[in-house]
Amino acid sequence: MLDSSAMNKNGMVTTILTRIRTEPFKTFYDLVGKELGRGKFAVVKKCVEKATGNVYAAKFLRKRRKGQDCRADILNEIAMLEAAKSNPYVVELHEVYETSSEIILVLECAAGGEIFNQCVADNDEAFTEADVIRLARQILEGISFLHRNNVVHLDLKPQNILLTSAQPLGDIRIVDFGLSRRMDDKSEVREILGTPEYVAPEVLSYEPISTATDMWSIGVLTYVMLTGESPFLGQDKQETYLNISQVNVDYSQDTFQGISSLAVEFIQSLLHVDPRNRSTADDCLNHPWLNTNPHTLNPTTTPTTLEEPETSQSESEPESPDSSPELLDIPSYPTYPGKGDLKTGRDTFTFTESFPSRPEMQQELIC
Numbered sequence: 102m103l104d105s106s107a108m109n110k111n112g113m114v115t116t117i118l119t120r121i122r123t124e125p126f127k128t129f130y131d132l133v134g135k136e137l138g139r140g141k142f143a144v145v146k147k148c149v150e151k152a153t154g155n156v157y158a159a160k161f162l163r164k165r166r167k168g169q170d171c172r173a174d175i176l177n178e179i180a181m182l183e184a185a186k187s188n189p190y191v192v193e194l195h196e197v198y199e200t201s202s203e204i205i206l207v208l209e210c211a212a213g214g215e216i217f218n219q220c221v222a223d224n225d226e227a228f229t230e231a232d233v234i235r236l237a238r239q240i241l242e243g244i245s246f247l248h249r250n251n252v253v254h255l256d257l258k259p260q261n262i263l264l265t266s267a268q269p270l271g272d273i274r275i276v277d278f279g280l281s282r283r284m285d286d287k288s289e290v291r292e293i294l295g296t297p298e299y300v301a302p303e304v305l306s307y308e309p310i311s312t313a314t315d316m317w318s319i320g321v322l323t324y325v326m327l328t329g330e331s332p333f334l335g336q337d338k339q340e341t342y343l344n345i346s347q348v349n350v351d352y353s354q355d356t357f358q359g360i361s362s363l364a365v366e367f368i369q370s371l372l373h374v375d376p377r378n379r380s381t382a383d384d385c386l387n388h389p390w391l392n393t394n395p396h397t398l399n400p401t402t403t404p405t406t407l408e409e410p411e412t413s414q415s416e417s418e419p420e421s422p423d424s425s426p427e428l429l430d431i432p433s434y435p436t437y438p439g440k441g442d443l444k445t446g447r448d449t450f451t452f453t454e455s456f457p458s459r460p461e462m463q464q465e466l467i468c
């Protein structure tokens with residue numbers, strides 16, 4: 102459990118237990134093969150520990166980003182990984198090195214790559230519903246562990262769920278704790294960050310963030326894993342935000358062809374505007390969809406129309422987009438968009454460009 106005294110006002114923790122080594126990384130590791138992946142400020146490369154021959158993934162994180170010192174953000178990422186150390190579904194942190202310009206996280210290597218690849222794969226390589234049930238259980242066990250330890254991930258998406266092997270299909274590992282925060286009962290965390298397609302409505306409306314914020318993303322993630330389509334992705338970011346704030350989701354039989362109605366119910370239990378109405382990770386683990394023999398599941402018979410936005414709004418729900426100050430910055434509101442054949446995009450953003458009404462937040466999110 103993380104020590105709350107080590108937490109700053111935004112839920113960031115910068116006190117870590119891991120010793121940061123300053124010897125040259127290459128004295129102990131050889132870089133091998135091609136890059137495993139990259140994000141905005143990091144590149145991840147496969148490496149072999151010379152002493153043991155063990156393979157790891159070295160994540161090279163730049164300390165300076167857009168002219169700002171972001172070492173504290175990296176320490177926070179390390180602290181979050183430490184908090185999740187004993188969970189098998191969270192990537193394991195082996196060692197940390199530091200140079201004048203970078204911090205290198207030596208992580209367990211998840212050799213099967215991102216589940217994103219299978220989400221957008223052609224039919225024979227795409228996940229079956231039985232695969233999704235098994236992987237969703239693992240994701241939820243990892244997330245339930247994080248939430249019990251007061252950690253919210255805040256960037257759950259198919260690019261941050263990796264596989265130990267792709268074929269045969271292995272187990273999942275949750276990665277990228279760069280946006281993760283510690284929650285406690287005493288302080289509220291409100292931040293504008295995440296990846297537009299996966300981000301929860303309360304993030305867009307600058308309401309407090311909670312463990313339920315991750316649960317929304319799990320609803321989106323499950324949708325993408327089952328259908329290969331991103332439920333809220335619009336033609337541009339504004340349309341995506343509008344789709345999210347109105348919970349404009351296509352649950353049509355066309356989209357959910359051959360998928361059980363229990364799966365649809367499971368997703369619906371997560372995609373509620375009001376975070377209090379969303380299932381928790383433990384509720385999800387008890388949901389019948391994850392506890393039924395996949396071979397006995399019946400394909401869906403859900404309606405073919407777009408879901409109506411939720412009508413009864415509580416205090417914490419954003420009101421209609423017209424009265425939401427953040428969304429008022431959006432230049433024009435499209436009417437309900439036709440979804441067409443949208444596939445999931447892979448861009449990661451912080452919302453620095455899209456919320457000009459919150460300069461103080463933008464400053465914070467420059468990293």
Ligand SMILES: Nc1ncnc2c1ncn2[C@@H]1O[C@H](COP(=O)(O)OP(=O)(O)OP(=O)(O)O)[C@@H](O)[C@H]1O
Nearest residue numbers: 137138139140141143145158208210211260277449
């Ligand atoms: N432990 C790992 N094993 C194998 N591949 C990894 C591992 N960690 C990360 N990767 C690959 O590198 C990519 C980038 O890693 P990660 O998301 O942690 O970087 P990031 O810079 O924090 O990303 P972002 O800009 O999305 O915040 C991942 O999507 C994945 O493809």
